[in-house]
Amino acid sequence: MHDLIVIGGGPAGLAAALSAWENGIRDIVIVERDKELGGILNQCIHNGFGLHYFKEELTGPEYASRFIDMLNDTSVKVKLDTMVLELTPDKELHIVSSASGYEILKAKAVILAMGCRERTRGAIGIPGTRPSGIFTAGAAQRYVNMEGYLVGKKVVILGSGDIGLIMARRLTLEGAEVLACVEIMPYPGGLTRNIVQCLQDFNIPLYLSHTITKIHGSPRVEGVTIAKVDGQRKPVPGTEQYLECDTVLLSVGLIPENELSRKAGIEIDRRTGGPVVYENLETSVEGIFACGNVVHVHDLVDYVTNESLKAGKSAAEYILNFNDPTGNSVSPEHSDISDIRLVNGVGVSYTVPQLIRIPKNLMVNSSLSISDPDIELSDQLQDVEVFFRVNRKFGRSRIGVSLAGNELARFRRERLAPGEMEKIRLPKSLLMKCLQLGLSEIEIYAVDEMTGQASADNANETKITAVSQDSARRIQIIRQDR
Amino acid sequence: MTELICIVCPRGCHLQVDPENGCRVRGNQCPRGETYGRDELINPTRMITSTVRIKGAMYPRCPVKTSAPIPKHLISEAMKALDGITLNAPVKCGQVVVENVCGTGVSFITTRDMQQL
Numbered sequence: 191m192h193d194l195i196v197i198g199g200g201p202a203g204l205a206a207a208l209s210a211w212e213n214g215i216r217d218i219v220i221v222e223r224d225k226e227l228g229g230i231l232n233q234c235i236h237n238g239f240g241l242h243y244f245k246e247e248l249t250g251p252e253y254a255s256r257f258i259d260m261l262n263d264t265s266v267k268v269k270l271d272t273m274v275l276e277l278t279p280d281k282e283l284h285i286v287s288s289a290s291g292y293e294i295l296k297a298k299a300v301i302l303a304m305g306c307r308e309r310t311r312g313a314i315g316i317p318g319t320r321p322s323g324i325f326t327a328g329a330a331q332r333y334v335n336m337e338g339y340l341v342g343k344k345v346v347i348l349g350s351g352d353i354g355l356i357m358a359r360r361l362t363l364e365g366a367e368v369l370a371c372v373e374i375m376p377y378p379g380g381l382t383r384n385i386v387q388c389l390q391d392f393n394i395p396l397y398l399s400h401t402i403t404k405i406h407g408s409p410r411v412e413g414v415t416i417a418k419v420d421g422q423r424k425p426v427p428g429t430e431q432y433l434e435c436d437t438v439l440l441s442v443g444l445i446p447e448n449e450l451s452r453k454a455g456i457e458i459d460r461r462t463g464g465p466v467v468y469e470n471l472e473t474s475v476e477g478i479f480a481c482g483n484v485v486h487v488h489d490l491v492d493y494v495t496n497e498s499l500k501a502g503k504s505a506a507e508y509i510l511n512f513n514d515p516t517g518n519s520v521s522p523e524h525s526d527i528s529d530i531r532l533v534n535g536v537g538v539s540y541t542v543p544q545l546i547r548i549p550k551n552l553m554v555n556s557s558l559s560i561s562d563p564d565i566e567l568s569d570q571l572q573d574v575e576v577f578f579r580v581n582r583k584f585g586r587s588r589i590g591v592s593l594a595g596n597e598l599a600r601f602r603r604e605r606l607a608p609g610e611m612e613k614i615r616l617p618k619s620l621l622m623k624c625l626q627l628g629l630s631e632i633e634i635y636a637v638d639e640m641t642g643q644a645s646a647d648n649a650n651e652t653k654i655t656a657v658s659q660d661s662a663r664r665i666q667i668i669r670q671d672r
Numbered sequence: 673m674t675e676l677i678c679i680v681c682p683r684g685c686h687l688q689v690d691p692e693n694g695c696r697v698r699g700n701q702c703p704r705g706e707t708y709g710r711d712e713l714i715n716p717t718r719m720i721t722s723t724v725r726i727k728g729a730m731y732p733r734c735p736v737k738t739s740a741p742i743p744k745h746l747i748s749e750a751m752k753a754l755d756g757i758t759l760n761a762p763v764k765c766g767q768v769v770v771e772n773v774c775g776t777g778v779s780f781i782t783t784r785d786m787q788q789l
């Protein structure tokens with residue numbers, strides 16, 4: 191039996207393994223199905239990685255090699271060209287490779303770091319022929335940047351996710367003509383910086399609220415019909431235009447890769463498509479942790495790294511506890527734990543983590559020490575970083591955190607967009623308050639301060655007005671910006 | 673007043689640059705945005721990343737980048753400097769591929785190690 195097996199050798203798996211190593215675990219195996227480590231970063235040859243973590247701007251391969259180099263200084267074992275076929279709840283892994291055939295490994299703890307795959311859904315619903323010349327943007331990226339094939343000469347991109355935007359620039363630089371990027375939503379899916387430096391720099395038009403209604407050509411793509419869509423995302427008759435092209439790239443989003451997790455009986459969050467995780471990145475199955483794009487789609491690898499370092503540390507704590515023959519629990523038994531669920535309120539589409547575990551003995555103490563919980567709890571309870579996305583564009587706004595309808599913390603933002611992952615830090619005093627009040631839910635929502643509405647399409651929410659009442663119970667916790 | 677979006681980091685601050693007032697920059701959340709805003713009006717530059725052919729490695733392409741940003745109007749000319757270049761594995765990350773691209777003093781360098789097969 192191994193101490194730790196990490197599934198996936200992308201940035202998430204690399205950072206998780208390194209962090210477990212740094213926290214004292216020595217018997218670690220990374221299982222990676224590709225023929226090298228680095229995951230998706232190997233094909234992301236553009237720069238823009240590592241500004242937060244390394245404080246310099248690196249390309250994908252450079253970012254990956256920093257971690258691969260660090261890993262080479264450890265005795266972490268790496269199995270390349272090896273696919274994990276199945277994971278069981280008792281942490282048995284069925285793996286297969288051409289080098290050693292079929293094997294079963296067992297571990298005390300497992301970290302899921304399988305990343306995500308590209309959606310192809312956008313293509314399936316499009317009427318017309320089924321010619322060659324239709325690629326997902328990521329597949330095209332791999333062809334162009336690693337295998338050395340130019341996928342086409344006249345290209346239309348469906349969707350404005352980051353990969354599509356990056357590929358618009360990449361193909362232009364390689365001499366292809368990118369005619370348009372067509373996005374069904376009224377806002378772009380990718381980062382603003384990519385709109386600027388990948389589309390605007392090269393005068394590539396971005397059609398918002400548009401979609402491809404028909405693909406023409408056989409056996410190869412010869413053109414597409416695009417049309418404007420209405421508020422219900424239905425094509426508006428009479429707005430069709432024909433674009434002659436030989437290639438269509440799909441950049442319609444990513445889905446966490448969770449077949450293994452599902453089979454292992456891990457609870458999956460429908461909103462993220464990834465496992466439900468606690469603040470320490472443990473899933474609903476004890477000893478199985480998850481990090482990176484398998485949990486939720488990150489737009490920045492730096493956040494993947496931070497999350498994964500935390501997952502590695504948590505797994506290490508779990509293993510050290512497991513190894514302790516005296517049974518002296520480092521972490522308390524589940525029955526002594528209270529779960530707080532983070533609920534996404536108006537304007538917020540999901541949160542990660544979904545659950546926060548708090549030892550119950552804190553609760554007992556807490557009822558005695560309402561006066562100044564911070565001092566007493568400082569080392570037993572920690573602030574919790576929460577990642578989330580909003581479900582529409584916001585101007586100047588605030589992110590509110592409420593307990594039973596009372597807004598206890600707020601975070602200002604100049605603007606919010608679904609394409610950009612947001613992060614707030616829930617102060618432990620707030621978690622403490624939650625325990626004191628005997629509540630098991632914390633709600634996070636976004637409010638547009640300009641319109642005063644929680645959501646343009648959902649203005650009848652009442653959560654916000656509750657704030658002004660009941661001010662006796664209300665504690666002002668923070669006024670924090672990024 | 674020129675409205676720009678800072679592209680230095682993924683935060684994408686909305687900048688207002690005033691060409692009259694010595695290109696004073698507002699809306700930046702860090703000093704890099706100020707530099708970017710001013711340069712973008714006076715002399716816009718970009719990093720270029722691309723690939724070159726490589727023989728004897730696991731893949732037929734090796735990724736490269738400019739060692740520093742180069743003027744935006746030189747992008748397509750700089751890309752031409754990469755045509756016809758073939759590396760031989762092994763290469764080390766950071767190895768110079770083309771020196772002094774378009775007279776800018778900036779080089780194209782490799783961005784990964786590639787072992788010989």
Ligand SMILES: Cc1cc2nc3c(=O)[nH]c(=O)nc-3n(C[C@H](O)[C@H](O)[C@H](O)COP(=O)(O)OP(=O)(O)OC[C@H]3O[C@@H](n4cnc5c(N)ncnc54)[C@H](O)[C@@H]3O)c2cc1C
Nearest residue numbers: 198200201202223229230238274304305353482483490491
């Ligand atoms: C095109 C693109 C552009 C991006 N641009 C930027 C950017 O400019 N700046 C930035 O900061 N971030 C960027 N990102 C985001 C960043 O690259 C990702 O968030 C990050 O790579 C996710 O890391 P990961 O380890 O979770 O997943 P991945 O990198 O996808 O790694 C998952 C690994 O798991 C392996 N695996 C999966 N299933 C199995 C299995 N069953 N058995 C064995 N192995 C398995 C896969 O082969 C893969 O190597 C970009 C992402 C993409 C796709």
Ligand code: SF4
Nearest residue numbers: 678681684685702705
């Ligand atoms: S101003 Fe600073 S924080 Fe804002 S986008 Fe530019 S580099 Fe990033």
